[in-house]
Amino acid sequence: MTIKAVLFDFSGTLFRIESTESWLRAVLDERELALSADEFTRAAEGLEAAGALPGGSTHQVNVPEHLAELVAVRDVDASRHRAAYTGLARQVPLPDERLYDALYDRHMTPAAWRPYPDAREVLAGLRERGVPVAVVSNIGWDPRPVFAGHGLDAFVDAYVLSYRHGVTKPDPRLFAAACEELGVAPGDALMVGDDRHADGGAAELGCAVHFVDHLPAEARPDGLRPVLGLI
Structure with missing residues (x-):
């Protein structure tokens, strides 16, 4: 052949893709937001466990029932992709609601x-x-x-x-x-x-x-x- x-x-x-820690840190720094060391660790571990970073860990994620259908078809159009991953990220409490879209936007950048x-x-x-x-x-x-x-x-x-x-x-x-x-x-x-x-x-x-x-x-x-x- x-x-x-x-x-x-x-x-x-x-x-x-960058690590979940790097991803979260970059977005927090860009918005001049700070978490304590313990809060940051909990947030990063939560995002990792939720599978919220597109292209990240390949470990099996337990997707919440209300997101299961959306996650299954996330790659067929841009709006579903964003909704699926911001939905997964929203399982983790963060200090500003705008961070969920900011995290999604960050993952599309060359950095x-x-x-x-x-x-x-x-x-x-x-x-x-x-x-x-x-x-x-x-x-x-x-x-x-x-x-x-x-x-x-x-x-x-x-x-x-x-x-x-x-x-x-x-x-x-x-x-x-x-x-x-x-x-x-x-x-x-x-x-x-x-x-x-x-x-x-x-x-x-x-x-x-x-x-x-x-x-x-x-x-x-x-x-x-x-x-x-x-x-």
Whole structure:
């Protein structure tokens, strides 16, 4: 099989979101609000346990019944994504109601994300070889400013985002749309992701699939590098 294009997941694959503590601290500092050390620890632990940080921990979260339906379809449009995550965050008491939307807004900024250490090397290597790249993500917002903010936007040819298509991975239609945008047959594409279920759906379409581990950036310095050897 000759790989003519590569599809990448976004969160947990090319980029890693900041920690819950960093996320909360940044928003509190921006609004010049202070919590005691104990209050801050309780709030950060509560947000983590609630799964309120998009792209954060992959641990199983007990979603409240009144949010279950919304969370299940959060990635099909932008308004549901915001409502789902601000709803999860609101389970945790914070000193200002406006902080819930501020936390959501923070997670969409370049400062909240860090590329994996080998992301630039791999994306640049694919560009040098003339291999087109698409980002295929279950997401409720446009991550292109994050790529631009870290100088990686020049290496991506297409963004295929669930909230724009109304379907989520593992639905093969999302992978098919990415292959169509890159002008390749699915059998000539490689999907790279961290979610065996969601990203593994590309195999149904005939794409090759390569998995990486969803780890903090510093704990996965070269997880993407094998991709260059598969081309």
